[in-house]
Structures are given as structure tokens and as C-alpha cells.
Amino acid sequence: MAKIRHVLGISGGKDSAALAIYMKDKYPNLDIEYYTSDTGKELDETYQLIENLKIYLGKPIQILKGAEGSHLDPFDHFLQSYGGYLPSSMSRWCTKKLKLEPFEKYVGEDLVVSYVGIRGDEDREGYISRRTNIQSIFPYRQNIWSEDVVLKFLNFDLEKAVALTDTVYLGKKKADFIDVLAKEVTPKYNQQSKLSELLNQGVKETNYLIFEFLKTTSYPLAKESDFPLLDNEDVIVRDDVFRILEESGVGVPSYYKKVDFEEGGKKGQYSRSRSGCYFCFFQQKIEWVWLYEQHPELYQKAVEYEKDGYNWNQKESLSELIRPERIKQIKEDYIKRQEQATPIKSQYLLDILDDSEGEGCAACFI
Numbered sequence: 001m002a003k004i005r006h007v008l009g010i011s012g013g014k015d016s017a018a019l020a021i022y023m024k025d026k027y028p029n030l031d032i033e034y035y036t037s038d039t040g041k042e043l044d045e046t047y048q049l050i051e052n053l054k055i056y057l058g059k060p061i062q063i064l065k066g067a068e069g070s071h072l073d074p075f076d077h078f079l080q081s082y083g084g085y086l087p088s089s090m091s092r093w094c095t096k097k098l099k100l101e102p103f104e105k106y107v108g109e110d111l112v113v114s115y116v117g118i119r120g121d122e123d124r125e126g127y128i129s130r131r132t133n134i135q136s137i138f139p140y141r142q143n144i145w146s147e148d149v150v151l152k153f154l155n156f157d158l159e160k161a162v163a164l165t166d167t168v169y170l171g172k173k174k175a176d177f178i179d180v181l182a183k184e185v186t187p188k189y190n191q192q193s194k195l196s197e198l199l200n201q202g203v204k205e206t207n208y209l210i211f212e213f214l215k216t217t218s219y220p221l222a223k224e225s226d227f228p229l230l231d232n233e234d235v236i237v238r239d240d241v242f243r244i245l246e247e248s249g250v251g252v253p254s255y256y257k258k259v260d261f262e263e264g265g266k267k268g269q270y271s272r273s274r275s276g277c278y279f280c281f282f283q284q285k286i287e288w289v290w291l292y293e294q295h296p297e298l299y300q301k302a303v304e305y306e307k308d309g310y311n312w313n314q315k316e317s318l319s320e321l322i323r324p325e326r327i328k329q330i331k332e333d334y335i336k337r338q339e340q341a342t343p344i345k346s347q348y349l350l351d352i353l354d355d356s357e358g359e360g361c362a363a364c365f366i
């Protein structure tokens with residue numbers, strides 16, 4: 001039987017770093033390979049986090065790089081090949097070239113289970129590869145399965161789905177499971193409602209049913225006789241992630257820590273909400289101001305990329321963004337938004353910025 005590889009990508013952000021720790025502690029017998037994709041443009045704190053993790057995990061973290069053999073670092077290599085055309089949310093060549101393609105090359109044709117750190121308090125799906133030899137699993141969520149697996153399971157032939165209930169120990173809940181499986185999906189009772197109802201009947205039992213269903217497919221886990229995460233009922237949320245990082249001694253990257261500032265007689269706090277390239281076009285205006293004030297040398301480097309009409313932001317260049325009156329306006333707007341937001345006691349992430357975590361490049365920020 002082909003051996004399945006278990007892999008976990010470390011983006012440099014808090015969620016994937018904590019996931020590596022969580023998996024090592026909770027599933028020490030799973031032989032997980034850790035990897036990170038280096039764009040060459042991360043903050044120093046990210047590189048430090050990777051070093052700390054290596055020590056904690058007691059294992060190497062494979063560094064994947066696009067454009068291997070180039071004399072330029074990966075981002076600059078591809079920027080040159082794209083004729084200086086900066087990536088944007090509409091044209092995200094950076095994610096493809098610097099993250100996804102190196103990852104797909106790394107796993108090749110092997111059967112792979114890839115663990116992804118989407119938290120239980122997030123409402124988004126992670127990156128799901130189009131390659132059939134790669135299967136994503138989400139250990140932080142009650143529903144550990146990817147959207148495509150769930151969809152196929154819920155659309156499985158009813159007779160066959162009911163037959164699955166004979167292969168899994170469901171005890172007294174068996175009739176209830178069959179009732180839910182038989183329920184028709186309608187616009188009012190959608191796939192999500194049906195999945196939630198199954199999970200409410202029993203998380204473990206639902207997992208075992210889906211695992212049995214997988215044996216009728218070509219997903220990597222179809223080749224396994226057992227999978228320890230079937231018994232997992234944990235739901236890991238943002239505070240848990242910070243706790244895991246702190247308690248392990250790996251620590252939280254310092255760019256998440258709030259920094260005080262004052263504008264127009266009012267106090268505010270800013271930080272960075274994401275890992276990834278320091279010039280990432282997904283960052284909010286206040287994060288650009290943070291970069292300018294906390295890492296002026298990196299801001300200057302980001303400015304130098306803006307030429308030939310290409311900017312990181314659609315509406316203004318980075319040189320325009322740091323005019324004193326513009327910084328004042330960005331900070332004041334941000335303070336207003338902070339005042340309106342529900343206060344969060346955490347010493348880390350900004351309440352408003354935190355909403356942006358799920359935006360954009362899932363492969364980069366998880």
C-alpha cells in the first residue's frame with residue numbers, strides 16, 4: 001500500500017505555527033513533515049519564528065523556494081520575469097509562483113494529507129488543491145473535512161450512505177443518523193445545515209462515517225485503515241492559538257503586539273495582522289503606516305518597487321500614503337473604527353485588523 005505523507009505548511013503566521021505545536025503534542029505518532037515557502041521578503045520576526053519552531057518540533061522545517069538556482073531571491077526573480085508587474089489581488093502571481101507551485105513540486109505525485117490551520121472561530125475555507133493526490137484536513141475545526149469531501153459525502157447515493165451506518169458503531173444514535181442522511185437538501189435546509197445536524201448527532205461518529213465514505217473515493221485517506229483525527233472534538237479559536245504559542249515557549253511574533261500611537265489628541269494602537277511579504281498588497285492602510293513607522297527601511301524598499309506606473313495600492317502610491325496629512329487621516333480614521341469596535345482584551349491583534357486575517361492569500365496567511 002502506498003505510504004501517505006503527512007505535511008504541514010508553516011506560513012510564518014500564528015495559526016499555522018500553533019498548529020505545528022498542537023499536532024506534535026496531540027499526535028506525536030503522526031510522522032508529519034513541516035515545510036515553509038520562503039518568498040525572500042518576510043519580516044525578520046517570521047524567520048525567527050521558524051527557528052524557534054524548529055527547536056520545539058525537534059525536526060527540520062523544509063524551506064521551499066520558487067525559482068531555485070536563480071541568482072535573485074524568489075520574489076525578485078518572478079517580478080523580473082513578469083516585467084516589473086507587481087502582484088495584486090486581481091493578479092496574484094506571487095501566491096502561485098512562490099507558494100503553490102513550490103508546494104506542488106515538493107509533494108509531486110505522492111499521496112498527501114495536508115494539515116491546514118483555519119481556526120474554529122473563522123468562517124472561511126482554506127486552500128484546497130486541485131490535485132487529487134493532496135487532501136486538506138482542518139484539525140482546529142469541528143468539521144475537519146474540506147468542502148469538496150463534505151459535498152461529495154452529502155450527495156452520496158442514499159442507499160450506500162445508509163449502508164455506511166452498518167460499518168460504524170453508532171449505538172442508539174443510528175436511527176437518528178439515518179434520518180438526517182435521508183433529509184433532502186433544499187434552499188432552506190442547505191448542505192451546511194445538514195452537516196451541522198450530523199455533527200450535532202456526534203462529531204466522532206460523523207467523522208467515522210465520512211472516513212468510511214472516503215474508502216469509495218480516490219482521496220489519499222482512502223488508503224489508510226485508521227486516522228487518529230477521527231476522534232478529535234477540539235475546537236481551537238484565536239485565544240487558544242496565542243496560548244499554545246506562549247505556553248510552548250515558541251512565542252508570538254512581535255509584529256502582532258499592539259503599539260501605542262497618538263493622533264489629534266487621541267490614543268490608538270496598531271500592529272500588523274499578518275505574516276507574509278512585508279509589502280503584501282493585502283495589508284490595510286494602517287498596516288502600511290505601521291510598516292513606515294516601525295520598519296522604515298522596509299517601507300523604503302517597498303517604495304522602490306513602485307515604478308513604471310505599478311503601485312502596491314490601486315488608488316495611491318506609497319510615497320503619497322506617507323504625506324503627513326495622509327498619515328494623520330489614516331490614523332484618525334483608524335482610531336474611529338477602533339472606538340466603534342467591540343473591545344478585545346488581548347494584548348495582540350487589533351480588533352479591526354483581525355477581521356482582515358481571512359482575506360486574501362490563504363496560502364500565505366494561515
Ligand code: SF4
Pocket residue numbers: 039087092094095098275276277279280281282360361364
Ligand atoms: S504575502 Fe502577499 S505579496 Fe507575499 S506571496 Fe502572499 S499574497 Fe503575495
